[in-house]
Amino acid sequence: MTLKFLVLSSLALLTNAHMAAFHKAMYCFNGTASGQVNYNNDDPVSPLWMLKKSDYWFHHVNQCDDFPPAPGDFLELPAGSSFTVEVAANRGVTSLSFNGQFATDWGDGGNHPNDYSVANLAGAPLSSSGCIGNPNMHTQNQSMAAGTAFAISYQSDISQVTMDNLAVFTVRYNTPWKRVTSYDVPKDMPACPADGCTCAWVWIPNGCGEPNIYMQGFKCMVTGATSTTPIATPKPPVWCEEDQSTCTQGAKQILIWNQAEGNNIAVSGFDLSGNPKSPAYNSKCGFQDGEGFHALVAIGNVVSDTSPQEHRMTSLVHRPLPPQRLQQLLHHPHLLPPRPHQLLDRLHQLWRHRLLHHPHHLLHHLLHHLLHHT
Structure with a gap:
C-alpha cells in the first residue's frame, strides 16, 4: 500500500x-x-x-x-x-x-x-x-x-x-x-x-x-x-x-x-x-x-508616536483637577484637550463640580470644541 x-x-x-x-x-x-x-x-x-x-x-x-x-x-x-x-x-x-x-x-x-x-x-x-x-x-x-x-x-x-x-x-x-x-x-x-x-x-x-x-x-x-x-x-x-x-x-x-x-x-x-x-x-x-x-x-493610554504636548495632556486624563483649574477651562475652552475622550473627561469633571449648570452648557462647550479643533 x-x-x-x-x-x-x-x-x-x-x-x-x-x-x-x-x-x-x-x-x-x-x-x-x-x-x-x-x-x-x-x-x-x-x-x-x-x-x-x-x-x-x-x-x-x-x-x-x-x-x-x-x-x-x-x-x-x-x-x-x-x-x-x-x-x-x-x-x-x-x-x-x-x-x-x-x-x-x-x-x-x-x-x-x-x-x-x-x-x-x-x-x-x-x-x-x-x-x-x-x-x-x-x-x-x-x-x-x-x-x-x-x-x-x-x-x-x-x-x-x-x-x-x-x-x-x-x-x-x-x-x-x-x-x-x-x-x-x-x-x-x-x-x-x-x-x-x-x-x-x-x-x-x-x-x-x-x-x-x-x-x-x-x-x-x-x-x-x-x-x-x-x-x-x-x-x-x-x-x-x-x-x-x-x-x-x-x-x-x-x-x-x-x-x-x-x-x-x-x-x-x-x-x-x-x-x-x-x-x-x-x-x-x-x-x-x-x-x-x-x-x-x-x-487614555499614550502610544509611542504622541507629541510631548499630547503626552502631557493624556497623562492628565482621569486625574481630578482643582475647582479653580476647572473654572479656568470653563472660561478658556481652547485649553481643553484635543482628543475626544480627554475632552469628555474634562467636561464630565466640570459637570460634577457644578460648573456646567445645565445640559445645554455641556453641548455648547462640546460644539465650541469641535468647531475650533476639526
Missing part, C-alpha cells in the same frame, strides 16, 4: 472535519502522541462545547497544550506588517506535510470555485445544517463567514495565561475561508519577553451546526517592536450590533460562549439579519477587521 494511497484515504475522511490554524509554532503541531509525528494531524480542529475551563482552555480536552512547538519555533508577528497561517481541516492538506503536494487554495485539499457557496457547490456536499460541508467552515458563503482572530499574552509560560492577560490584537473578517490566511499586526505592539509570548487562534462560527467555539495555542514573538506601551487588561466583549456606541472599548478578551463554566458573553433573540444571535469576531461584538493598537490599550 503506497504512502499516497494512505494519505488520500485519510483525506477522504475530511468531510465534516472542522478547522484550525496550522503553523510550525502551534501547540500539538505533530499531534498528541508522544514521540510520534502525525503528518495527518487534526487534533487541534475539534470544536469546544459545554466543557470545563480546564478542558477548553488552549484545547486541553485532548492535551494539545501539553505538546509545545520545538524550541526556537515562533509565530513571528512583525509590528506594522502581517503574518500568515494555514487554516485547514488537517495538517496533511497544508504546505507543512508531504511537501505540500496535497495543498490547494482550500482547507480540505479540494478544488472549489472562487464564488463557492451553497448556491454554487460544484459537486461538493452540503452539511447536515444546509451549509458548505467541505471544508466545514460553518457558513453558506464567504460573506457570512463569522471571522477569526488572534489574541496575545505577554506570558511565556502557557500555564500563566489567563483571561486577564490574553487580549485580541487582530481580526480577519469573513474567515475561515481559503487555506492561506493573513492577519495584520499593530505597529505599536510591544516586544515579547526573551522566551516569547503566548498566542491563541480563536473562532466562533455563525450557526451552521452546534454553537461551539475554537481555541488553540501558539508560541509567538513580536518582531521589529519600537513601542514600550503595555497592553491593557482586556475586558469582556458585549453584543453591540444594534448600537456600536455600546461596544466594549479598548483591549478585549476572547469570547467564551456555551461552555460549562467561564462564559463571558450571553446572547438571546435574533440579530439584525433575523438569525439567532451568535457572538463573533466581527462588528456584532465590537471587533474591527484588522483591529489595531487602539484595541489593545486602555482609554
Whole structure:
C-alpha cells in the first residue's frame, strides 16, 4: 500500500472535519502522541462545547497544550506588517506535510470555485445544517463567514495565561475561508519577553451546526517592536450590533460562549439579519477587521508616536483637577484637550463640580470644541 494511497484515504475522511490554524509554532503541531509525528494531524480542529475551563482552555480536552512547538519555533508577528497561517481541516492538506503536494487554495485539499457557496457547490456536499460541508467552515458563503482572530499574552509560560492577560490584537473578517490566511499586526505592539509570548487562534462560527467555539495555542514573538506601551487588561466583549456606541472599548478578551463554566458573553433573540444571535469576531461584538493598537490599550493610554504636548495632556486624563483649574477651562475652552475622550473627561469633571449648570452648557462647550479643533 503506497504512502499516497494512505494519505488520500485519510483525506477522504475530511468531510465534516472542522478547522484550525496550522503553523510550525502551534501547540500539538505533530499531534498528541508522544514521540510520534502525525503528518495527518487534526487534533487541534475539534470544536469546544459545554466543557470545563480546564478542558477548553488552549484545547486541553485532548492535551494539545501539553505538546509545545520545538524550541526556537515562533509565530513571528512583525509590528506594522502581517503574518500568515494555514487554516485547514488537517495538517496533511497544508504546505507543512508531504511537501505540500496535497495543498490547494482550500482547507480540505479540494478544488472549489472562487464564488463557492451553497448556491454554487460544484459537486461538493452540503452539511447536515444546509451549509458548505467541505471544508466545514460553518457558513453558506464567504460573506457570512463569522471571522477569526488572534489574541496575545505577554506570558511565556502557557500555564500563566489567563483571561486577564490574553487580549485580541487582530481580526480577519469573513474567515475561515481559503487555506492561506493573513492577519495584520499593530505597529505599536510591544516586544515579547526573551522566551516569547503566548498566542491563541480563536473562532466562533455563525450557526451552521452546534454553537461551539475554537481555541488553540501558539508560541509567538513580536518582531521589529519600537513601542514600550503595555497592553491593557482586556475586558469582556458585549453584543453591540444594534448600537456600536455600546461596544466594549479598548483591549478585549476572547469570547467564551456555551461552555460549562467561564462564559463571558450571553446572547438571546435574533440579530439584525433575523438569525439567532451568535457572538463573533466581527462588528456584532465590537471587533474591527484588522483591529489595531487602539484595541489593545486602555482609554487614555499614550502610544509611542504622541507629541510631548499630547503626552502631557493624556497623562492628565482621569486625574481630578482643582475647582479653580476647572473654572479656568470653563472660561478658556481652547485649553481643553484635543482628543475626544480627554475632552469628555474634562467636561464630565466640570459637570460634577457644578460648573456646567445645565445640559445645554455641556453641548455648547462640546460644539465650541469641535468647531475650533476639526
